[in-house]
Amino acid sequence: MKIELNRINKDFHFQGTGATKIAVNIDGSSEIGGKDAGARPMELVLMGLGSCSAIDIVQILKKQKQTLLDFKIKIEAERENKIPAVFKTIHVNFHFTGELDKNKVEKAIELSFNKYCSVTAMLNKTAKINYSFSIN
Amino acid sequence: MKIELNRINKDFHFQGTGATKIAVNIDGSSEIGGKDAGARPMELVLMGLGSCSAIDIVQILKKQKQTLLDFKIKIEAERENKIPAVFKTIHVNFHFTGELDKNKVEKAIELSFNKYCSVTAMLNKTAKINYSFSIN
Numbered sequence: 001m002k003i004e005l006n007r008i009n010k011d012f013h014f015q016g017t018g019a020t021k022i023a024v025n026i027d028g029s030s031e032i033g034g035k036d037a038g039a040r041p042m043e044l045v046l047m048g049l050g051s052c053s054a055i056d057i058v059q060i061l062k063k064q065k066q067t068l069l070d071f072k073i074k075i076e077a078e079r080e081n082k083i084p085a086v087f088k089t090i091h092v093n094f095h096f097t098g099e100l101d102k103n104k105v106e107k108a109i110e111l112s113f114n115k116y117c118s119v120t121a122m123l124n125k126t127a128k129i130n131y132s133f134s135i136n
Numbered sequence: 137m138k139i140e141l142n143r144i145n146k147d148f149h150f151q152g153t154g155a156t157k158i159a160v161n162i163d164g165s166s167e168i169g170g171k172d173a174g175a176r177p178m179e180l181v182l183m184g185l186g187s188c189s190a191i192d193i194v195q196i197l198k199k200q201k202q203t204l205l206d207f208k209i210k211i212e213a214e215r216e217n218k219i220p221a222v223f224k225t226i227h228v229n230f231h232f233t234g235e236l237d238k239n240k241v242e243k244a245i246e247l248s249f250n251k252y253c254s255v256t257a258m259l260n261k262t263a264k265i266n267y268s269f270s271i272n
Contacts, residue, residue, distance in 0.1 A: 018179035043154035125261035
């Protein structure tokens with residue numbers, strides 16, 4: 001896997017690209033009182049975790065013929081107060097909309113968190129990761 | 137820190153937003169033979185690592201009155217062949233352009249990797265992370 005980052009301005013705005021070449025805007029200017037023109041690096045890591053798990057869950061629910069009409073994920077994380085400020089807790093809240101069996105949904109989340117998701121498997125070395133979910 | 141992900145299509149295309157609300161497109165459709173409309177989750181994690189470190193380095197070089205005219209970062213990572221397919225090696229290649237003292241550049245990279253960068257400090261639990269750099 002290969003990615004590339006290019007600096008866009010004289011401060012901390014970078015654009016990242018991977019296999020698709022669709023740009024991801026990244027910035028850290030708010031750390032020094034400026035305005036960010038993109039996501040913060042640690043936000044990207046959380047997006048990586050949430051989407052890794054979300055893709056697993058969509059795949060599992062498709063195999064189980066569950067009808068998923070809408071899917072939102074909210075993540076809240078707390079960082080250490082010392083340097084490096086790694087994540088110490090990560091809470092993932094999944095909101096499902098559709099014709100869904102509660103037990104199948106919970107099984108899909110568990111399979112992702114405990115078996116498939118590579119990002120969870122890396123971040124749980126330093127952070128306590130937990131989840132909650134709701135079905136509409 | 138809070139982020140949110142919303143599913144955009146019936147497959148694996150999500151949009152992520154953090155504090156700025158600038159959308160990050162994320163997709164995993166290529167895993168099942170489709171076409172990705174965004175970065176892959178594990179690519180985002182690498183972008184988080186590269187940009188976290190790049191922002192540290194820009195800050196350190198600014199403090200040292202070094203003139204950095206252009207800055208590119210290329211990352212190549214290898215994943216485990218088993219599930220979960222965590223990163224086992226990550227190589228970060230920094231390309232600097234400017235009036236730069238080689239020793240100060242190397243010191244800045246070392247400070248980021250070994251002291252400041254939160255993403256490096258999380259991913260080095262599972263991956264060997266190393267770097268190389270060039271100055272034009």
